[in-house]
Amino acid sequence: MTDINNKPPTDDEIRQAIELLFFAYRDFVADPDKVLADYESPKGSLGRAHHRVIHFVGRNPGMTVAELLSILQITKQSLARVLRQLIDEGFIEQERGPEDARQRLLYLTAKGEAFETALSNPQRVRFRRLFEKAGPEASRSFLTLLFELINEDERDQVLSLIGGKQQTSL
Amino acid sequence: MTDINNKPPTDDEIRQAIELLFFAYRDFVADPDKVLADYESPKGSLGRAHHRVIHFVGRNPGMTVAELLSILQITKQSLARVLRQLIDEGFIEQERGPEDARQRLLYLTAKGEAFETALSNPQRVRFRRLFEKAGPEASRSFLTLLFELINEDERDQVLSLIGGKQQTSL
DNA sequence: TAAACTAAGTCAACATGACTGACATAAATA
DNA sequence: TATTTATGTCAGTCATGTTGACTTAGTTTA
Numbered sequence: 131m132t133d134i135n136n137k138p139p140t141d142d143e144i145r146q147a148i149e150l151l152f153f154a155y156r157d158f159v160a161d162p163d164k165v166l167a168d169y170e171s172p173k174g175s176l177g178r179a180h181h182r183v184i185h186f187v188g189r190n191p192g193m194t195v196a197e198l199l200s201i202l203q204i205t206k207q208s209l210a211r212v213l214r215q216l217i218d219e220g221f222i223e224q225e226r227g228p229e230d231a232r233q234r235l236l237y238l239t240a241k242g243e244a245f246e247t248a249l250s251n252p253q254r255v256r257f258r259r260l261f262e263k264a265g266p267e268a269s270r271s272f273l274t275l276l277f278e279l280i281n282e283d284e285r286d287q288v289l290s291l292i293g294g295k296q297q298t299s300l
Numbered sequence: 301m302t303d304i305n306n307k308p309p310t311d312d313e314i315r316q317a318i319e320l321l322f323f324a325y326r327d328f329v330a331d332p333d334k335v336l337a338d339y340e341s342p343k344g345s346l347g348r349a350h351h352r353v354i355h356f357v358g359r360n361p362g363m364t365v366a367e368l369l370s371i372l373q374i375t376k377q378s379l380a381r382v383l384r385q386l387i388d389e390g391f392i393e394q395e396r397g398p399e400d401a402r403q404r405l406l407y408l409t410a411k412g413e414a415f416e417t418a419l420s421n422p423q424r425v426r427f428r429r430l431f432e433k434a435g436p437e438a439s440r441s442f443l444t445l446l447f448e449l450i451n452e453d454e455r456d457q458v459l460s461l462i463g464g465k466q467q468t469s470l
Numbered sequence: 471t472a473a474a475c476t477a478a479g480t481c482a483a484c485a486t487g488a489c490t491g492a493c494a495t496a497a498a499t500a
Numbered sequence: 501t502a503t504t505t506a507t508g509t510c511a512g513t514c515a516t517g518t519t520g521a522c523t524t525a526g527t528t529t530a
Binding site: 137139141142143144145146147148149150151152153154155156157158160170184189190191203205250253254256257258260261262263264268270271272273274275277278279280281284288291292293 | 306307308309311312313315316317320321322323324325326327328329330352373394420422423424427428430431432433434436438439440441442443444445446447448449450451454458461462463470
């Protein structure tokens, strides 16, 4: 709330923040990891990379491969293997771009939607409990700080991606 | 601050939290990744795994291998390669446990300390700026929520590790 | 229209950091 | 003394990232 204040952050708080972020993220991703490990696919198993693709395609139906690459910040060769598996196993469908026929627009299938729900469910439960306990004010403040932890030059892209600004004072 | 409130978190806030945590962590680890990529070691390059080991040994001088394993939650075989490199290149020293001679107590060398500083510096700068902008109240609240994002059964271990409770209302 | 650029896909080789399973050694403990 | 514990090691595998080179098809531009 205050932009300038007389109490600068202590080295201890900063160090704790670094470590807490590590542990929080570790547990946060361990949830879907379990779901992924349980899923037995015909052509090889699925990992975090597949989860990320399913998540972002689910959130942005009809996105292009190039858009997905810029979000994930990996090479197209890395994405290719993951995407191929997801298409072959019926989680994701491709469609020719109506404007630009070179583009391949990505969509989740019904199977993909169901898997997305199963994957994100434990994460949603985790945050729901957290926010219920913390209350709306602390929750919104938490989102704001997470947002400001992101590189300044990437915030616009993230903002348009997650669709903030209206409901959430980001 | 409020434990029970009439405004439950919206699905949108929860989804945003999931995505923001992903992006924030991505940028947060990209900083030391650059430092690691720049470092040219004689016997192979260093990665995130080395960073984590250096960080926790730096924070807990004299810790045992078993303690390190329980923090990192990886297998000893995974740790072995990383630890061997760090010892061979003079970042970490081992010492026989004075009580239990089977134990190998881990310490950073002067070289290890210097590297730890270089690695964590961009992360500290990132959080310092964030906390300066957000103010002490939002900063402490942020730490609390990060802490409560951690699995309940691991919070005690984390707390004793990061040394909260006195200064920080965790 | 021909040339250049762009979106996407593919092949190959490689690095990192995880994993499992089996086994070895030395020290502590029952 | 026998067993358990702390650590280390060998060998093989897998998931996920990388670079570099190249193809195909469609769009844009000179």
